[in-house]
Structure formats: structure tokens, C-alpha cells
Amino acid sequence: MTLSEKWEELRSRNEAGLVAYLMAGHPTLDKSFEAIRTLAENGADFIEIGLPFSDPIADGPVIQEASNIGLANGADLDTVLGAARSMDGRVPLILMSYLNPLHRRGVNRSVRGLKAAGFAGLIIPDLPADEAGDWMAASRKAGLDLIFLAAPTSPPERLAKIAAASSGFVYCVSLTGTTGSRTAVAAGAEAFLRRMRGRTKKPLAVGFGVSTPEHVKRLSRVADGVIVGSRIVRAAAQGEDLAALVRSLKDATRRDAGPKVCGPRGGAR
Amino acid sequence: MIPSQPDRRGYFGSYGGRYVPDTVFPALDELDRAYRAARRDPAFRRELGDLLRATVGRPTPLTRVLRFPAGTGKAGARPSGGTVRRRRGESRMYLKREDLCHTGAHKINNTVGQVLLARRMGKRRVIAETGAGQHGVATATACALFGLKCTVYMGSDDVKRQAMNVYRMRLLGAEVVPVESGTRTLKDAINEAMRDWVTRVRDTYYCIGSAVGPHPYPLMVRDFQSVIGLEAKRQILKEEGRLPDLLVACVGGGSNAMGLFHPFLDTDVAMVGVEAGGRGPQPGRHGATLCHGRPGILHGALSYLLQDAKGQVLPTHSVSAGLDYPGVGPEHACLKDSGRVRYTSVPDDAALEAFHRMSELEGILPALESSHALAYALRACRRSPGRVLIVNLSGRGDKDLDIAGGRI
Ligand SMILES: Cc1ncc(COP(=O)(O)O)c(C=O)c1O
Numbered sequence: 001m002t003l004s005e006k007w008e009e010l011r012s013r014n015e016a017g018l019v020a021y022l023m024a025g026h027p028t029l030d031k032s033f034e035a036i037r038t039l040a041e042n043g044a045d046f047i048e049i050g051l052p053f054s055d056p057i058a059d060g061p062v063i064q065e066a067s068n069i070g071l072a073n074g075a076d077l078d079t080v081l082g083a084a085r086s087m088d089g090r091v092p093l094i095l096m097s098y099l100n101p102l103h104r105r106g107v108n109r110s111v112r113g114l115k116a117a118g119f120a121g122l123i124i125p126d127l128p129a130d131e132a133g134d135w136m137a138a139s140r141k142a143g144l145d146l147i148f149l150a151a152p153t154s155p156p157e158r159l160a161k162i163a164a165a166s167s168g169f170v171y172c173v174s175l176t177g178t179t180g181s182r183t184a185v186a187a188g189a190e191a192f193l194r195r196m197r198g199r200t201k202k203p204l205a206v207g208f209g210v211s212t213p214e215h216v217k218r219l220s221r222v223a224d225g226v227i228v229g230s231r232i233v234r235a236a237a238q239g240e241d242l243a244a245l246v247r248s249l250k251d252a253t254r255r256d257a258g259p260k261v262c263g264p265r266g267g268a269r
Numbered sequence: 270m271i272p273s274q275p276d277r278r279g280y281f282g283s284y285g286g287r288y289v290p291d292t293v294f295p296a297l298d299e300l301d302r303a304y305r306a307a308r309r310d311p312a313f314r315r316e317l318g319d320l321l322r323a324t325v326g327r328p329t330p331l332t333r334v335l336r337f338p339a340g341t342g343k344a345g346a347r348p349s350g351g352t353v354r355r356r357r358g359e360s361r362m363y364l365k366r367e368d369l370c371h372t373g374a375h376k377i378n379n380t381v382g383q384v385l386l387a388r389r390m391g392k393r394r395v396i397a398e399t400g401a402g403q404h405g406v407a408t409a410t411a412c413a414l415f416g417l418k419c420t421v422y423m424g425s426d427d428v429k430r431q432a433m434n435v436y437r438m439r440l441l442g443a444e445v446v447p448v449e450s451g452t453r454t455l456k457d458a459i460n461e462a463m464r465d466w467v468t469r470v471r472d473t474y475y476c477i478g479s480a481v482g483p484h485p486y487p488l489m490v491r492d493f494q495s496v497i498g499l500e501a502k503r504q505i506l507k508e509e510g511r512l513p514d515l516l517v518a519c520v521g522g523g524s525n526a527m528g529l530f531h532p533f534l535d536t537d538v539a540m541v542g543v544e545a546g547g548r549g550p551q552p553g554r555h556g557a558t559l560c561h562g563r564p565g566i567l568h569g570a571l572s573y574l575l576q577d578a579k580g581q582v583l584p585t586h587s588v589s590a591g592l593d594y595p596g597v598g599p600e601h602a603c604l605k606d607s608g609r610v611r612y613t614s615v616p617d618d619a620a621l622e623a624f625h626r627m628s629e630l631e632g633i634l635p636a637l638e639s640s641h642a643l644a645y646a647l648r649a650c651r652r653s654p655g656r657v658l659i660v661n662l663s664g665r666g667d668k669d670l671d672i673a674g675g676r677i
Binding site for chain 2: 053056058064098099102127128130131152158
């Protein structure tokens with residue numbers, strides 16, 4: 001299923017999409033692959049798989065640690081492609097990787113390989129749109145959605161540029177900082193999403209710091225999708241019941257309970 | 270033609286750019302604008318010039334050394350007769366004495382410039398990374414001078430091996446944060462500084478310590494360090510009546526080397542950058558990025574990088590903390606590919622030998638980083654004598670006494 005098909009489905013059900021993140025190879029290779037299935041079967045609408053990297057500058061302590069463990073367990077681009085091939089494609093898969101491992105393999109080989117293995121999208125946190133010409137061209141050609149991140153510090157013209165470059169959705173970073181659970185939704189996150197809304201018809205997914213069903217519920221009113229990362233990674237590390245966690249997060253994305261403040265609109269591209 | 274200015278997007282040839290999370294992208298734009306305006310502003314240039322003269326102690330001397338390059342013996346061997354007479358065919362080696370800068374290394378040329386800029390931009394808080402501790406001390410010093418709050422990230426292995434500099438930074442009022450992640454050296458200190466910057470970008474100025482990082486840092490740091498080469502050019506013309514045959518500098522991230530080289534790029538002076546050969550050429554045993562790396566992205570720029578076949582950054586080793594780094598500035602990558610500068614490496618033991626030889630024969634304790642350049646220069650004098658060369662003595666060795674004395 002493509003990202004835009006999934007957004008269409010979510011819209012018809014009046015739900016926000018739950019984007020569930022996990023780290024490949026963490027806590028073990030097998031457990032991370034098992035976790036992909038668990039997330040898919042218990043309500044995750046999209047699964048974002050992190051590729052471990054030696055220098056994850058956009059990540060806080062929880063994902064840094066998971067990245068080290070994933071590396072030590074030998075998770076690499078090929079194991080991740082293998083994991084994608086074993087899935088049935090009903091839940092769109094998105095790869096989250098820092099640029100260098102992909103650069104090392106090459107733009108075209110990376111993008112085509114991801115598409116062939118069944119990935120629907122790609123997020124590269126250290127690749128701003130300004131440097132992404134080759135990656136955008138290759139992704140468009142291969143039919144892979146390349147998703148860019150927008151930050152609350154971006155001035156209006158930059159937000160418009162990021163939205164125009166992004167395909168599948170725009171990843172709205174809720175706060176200035178690294179990934180990691182926070183106790184509350186960042187002040188200003190909603191205002192940021194509204195500013196972004198004014199600049200694009202593409203779906204908006206919000207992430208960084210989102211960890212509880214309450215956070216998800218609140219952000220589901222202003223975003224099309226909500227991304228939960230460190231909270232799921234921590235659950236995987238500690239052997240918590242992932243299925244129950246994902247179900248509780250997914251339940252919080254159903255909007256029928258409250259009034260629709262700012263619903264999704266328009267096409268996905 | 271050697272591009273001595275990056276293009277509008279910050280590329281030296283095909284290297285450079287801005288590979289950063291979008292949160293800090295606008296801050297790079299802001300910095301770029303502020304730096305360009307400052308560079309054109311006579312008041313900024315005057316203030317920087319005054320600081321370099323009155324506080325840093327510039328110009329630093331260009332010192333001719335006679336005994337270090339003479340003879341073939343190891344440290345301790347005396348050139349015949351005790352005095353050295355000018356002979357035809359002898360090498361004429363000069364040291365650019367950055368060790369005599371305030372705080373003991375070239376790093377302060379850059380930090381006074383950047384901290385002046387931070388103040389101009391209205392930033393109240395300055396962060397920095399440090400490897401050997403020299404950049405941390407230089408940043409802390411500049412911040413003390415201007416009353417700015419200073420936080421320095423330092424790998425916990427470096428905190429141990431450069432303990433004196435940690436103590437100095439704390440005396441200067443800086444907060445030193447040991448970094449336990451990754452390889453616990455300079456690379457990880459930069460990672461952590463970048464995470465801090467992403468978090469507090471609105472009120473924080475990130476003062477990078479080498480000619481690395483996203484545009485405009487490589488350009489800006491090189492410009493601030495170019496005072497080294499500008500002075501050296503003037504001084505050697507006065508001493509020798511001509512330009513030198515060869516320039517030699519060590520390369521960690523590449524700031525002292527770019528500073529010396531840049532004003533000579535449009536001449537035909539030969540240049541050699543000396544990287545950390547560590548314990549050997551195998552992966553993980555050295556820090557010789559330009560000698561053994563290949564293009565990749567780390568810390569915001571596309572440049573040479575020590576990485577494995579899967580694009581993971583390799584651990585490094587050097588006896589000198591300041592060269593113990595898997596990346597290198599993008600301008601060096603460009604100069605390597607164009608062939609304008611040659612890059613080589615010197616192993617730990619040769620650097621240590623040069624450290625002792627310089628101490629015993631000239632009464633100068635060089636930093637272990639600079640000792641790499643000295644070791645290469647000694648070899649160059651022996652191999653092809655009769656040339657005039659300038660070696661950048663980028664810092665003094667007081668911080669390295671425990672290591673050089675075999676106590677670490
Ligand atoms: C004395 C000295 N020389 C050289 C270096 C290496 O840095 P760069 O290559 O930027 O000059 C350092 C770094 O800490 C240093 O302290």
C-alpha cells in the first residue's frame with residue numbers, strides 16, 4: 001500500500017495515522033523483526049524502521065542506545081531490506097536512515113533497493129531539501145516517497161519549500177531538540193502545525209517527544225499522523241507488552257470522540 | 270584554478286554543503302548573513318585586529334631552528350661543533366610559533382573571531398566541542414573576556430588524557446561536559462554539541478573548533494585562521510627575500526593547516542598536510558582521513574571520511590587527541606583531489622620522537638599534534654636538503670607532558 005492510499009483510508013475512517021518507530025536489530029535482530037509484525041497487527045498504520053548509525057546526531061539517549069545495540073547485532077541495510085521483503089505490504093514501511101549509509105551504497109542503488117524490497121517511504125534526518133536534488137529525482141523515478149522534516153524554527157518561506165519537496169507527508173518536528181520522550185506535548189507544537197497547514201495540502205505527521213495516548217489524542221486533532229518513537233523503543237528494550245502499547249496509542253488516534261478542529265484535506269501529493 | 274571561495278551553497282569543488290537537521294538550518298543562514306556582514310564591517314575588523322594583537326599576542330614569531338633539522342642522529346645527537354654554520358645545501362627550517370599565542374595554540378585565532386560574532390548576533394550562550402582541550406580553553410577564554418556563558422563538550426577519554434586543559438576550562442568559568450557515547454573522543458563531542466545546538470538553537474552560538482561542519486563554518490574558521498599564513502608570508506619574505514619551498518602542517522579537522530596554506534594557494538609553494546598515522550594503516554588504528562578515507566557525510570558536510578563498507582564511521586586512534594578524528598574539513602578534500610596539497614601521515618612513535626627532539630635541541634615543547642608536522646619536516650629535510658620550509662607549530666606541549674613522559 002502506498003502512503004497516499006493509507007492516508008485516504010484513514011481519512012475515510014476519521015482517524016489520525018499512527019506512525020510507529022522501531023530500531024532494526026534492537027534489542028536483537030529477531031526481536032526487532034518480530035516487533036514489526038506485532039506493530040502491524042495491533043494498529044500501527046505506518047511502520048518507520050530505523051537503520052542503526054554510528055553517529056545519530058538527531059537522536060536522544062534512548063534511540064542512541066538502541067542504535068548502538070542494533071549495530072552491535074549486525075543490523076544493516078541488507079537485513080532491513082530482508083525484513084521488508086517478508087512483510088505483506090498492508091502496512092506501509094518507511095526507512096529512517098542517516099545519510100551516510102545510503103550515500104555509501106549510492107543514491108540509485110539505495111532508492112531502487114528500498115522500493116524493490118517493499119518500502120513505501122524514506123526519511124533522512126540529516127538531508128535538508130536544499131541538498132536533496134539527486135535523492136528527490138531518484139525517489140520520484142522509483143516511486144518511493146521521500147519525506148522531509150520541518151522544524152518550528154523554520155521561517156515561512158522555508159516551510160513552503162520543505163512542504164513542496166516532501167512527498168507522502170511532511171514530518172513536522174514538534175520541538176527544537178532531539179528525539180526522546182517528553183512529559184508533555186511541546187508548547188507551540190499545535191501553533192506550528194497550524195502554520196504548516198497554511199502552506200500545504202499534503203498530510204502532516206508530527207513527531208519527537210510524543211509518547212503517551214494523551215499526547216497522541218491531543219495531536220490527532222491538529223495533525224494527520226502522529227509519530228511515536230522513543231516510547232516504543234524503550235518498550236522493546238524493557239520487554240514490555242508492545243501489542244498493548246500500540247493498541248492504546250492507536251485508540252487515541254480515533255477522532256469521533258471530539259470535534260474536528262482541523263481535519264486533513266486534499267490529496268497526499 | 271583552485272577555488273579559494275566556496276560556492277553559494279558552501280561547496281569547495283564537490284565537498285562541503287549543509288547536511289544538518291532542519292532545526293538548525295535557519296541558524297546557519299543567520300550565521301552566514303552575520304558573518305558576511307561582519308567581514309565587511311570595518312568596526313568588526315578593527316576590533317578583531319585589536320584583540321589579536323593585544324590579547325592573543327599576534328603577530329607570532331617566525332623562528333628559524335638550526336639544530337632540529339641538522340644531522341641525522343636521534344634526539345640528543347649534537348650537530349658537529351655545537352654551532353651550525355650556514356652551508357650550501359642545508360635546509361632552512363622556520364617554525365610559525367602558534368604555540369606562543371595566548372592559551373598556547375592557534376585555536377584562539379578562531380575563537381576570538383567567532384565569539385565576537387556571537388556577541389554581535391546577540392547570543393548569550395556559547396557551546397563548543399574540544400578534543401585536545403585547546404579549542405575548549407580558547408573558547409572559554411574568549412567567553413570570559415566578553416562575559417558569555419560557555420559550555421564545552423569533551424569525550425570522556427579526552428577528559429582523562431588532557432586533564433590539565435579540563436582544569437583550565439573550569440578555572441575560566443566554563444562548564445565541561447564529559448561525553449560518554451560512541452568512541453568518547455572528538456567525534457562524539459561534536460555529536461553532543463550538535464544535539465545541544467539543535468535543542469537550544471535560538472539563544473546558543475555553536476563555536477566550532479576546526480575548519481569542519483556545515484557551511485559557513487569551514488569558510489569562516491579558515492578565514493579567521495588565515496592570519497597565520499598572512500603573517501608567515503610577510504615574515505619569510507623579510508627573512509629570506511623569497512617565498513618558501515614548502516609548508517608543513519598537521520591536519521586534524523584542518524584549521525591550522527588551512528590557516529597557513531590558504532594565503533599561499535595562489536603561489537607555487539609546495540604544501541604537505543600531515544595526518545595522524547597512529548599505530549598503523551589498519552582501520553581503527555589511525556586518524557588519517559585524507560590518506561585512507563573516502564567521501565562521506567559527517568557533522569554537516571560532505572568530505573573525506575573514515576568509514577566502513579556500510580557507511581558506518583570508523584573508530585580512530587592517535588596519540589594526540591586533536592588529530593584523533595575520522596573526518597576532515599571539505600576544503601582539504603578539494604585540495605587533495607586537485608593535487609594542490611599533498612597529504613601524508615606520521616605514526617605515533619615518530620611524532621613522539623619529534624616531540625623529544627624539538628624539546629632537547631631547541632628548547633621548545635611542541636604539542637603532540639604539531640609534532641606530527643615536525644616529524645614529517647625532519648624527514649623532508651633529510652630527503653631533500655637545501656630548501657626553505659615553514660612548519661606550523663600549532664601549539665605548545667604542556668598539555669601533553671603526561672603522555673609524552675609515558676605516564677598515560
Ligand atoms: C595544538 C593543536 N594543533 C592541531 C590541532 C588539530 O586541529 P586542526 O587540524 O583544526 O588544526 C589541535 C586540535 O585540538 C591542536 O590542539
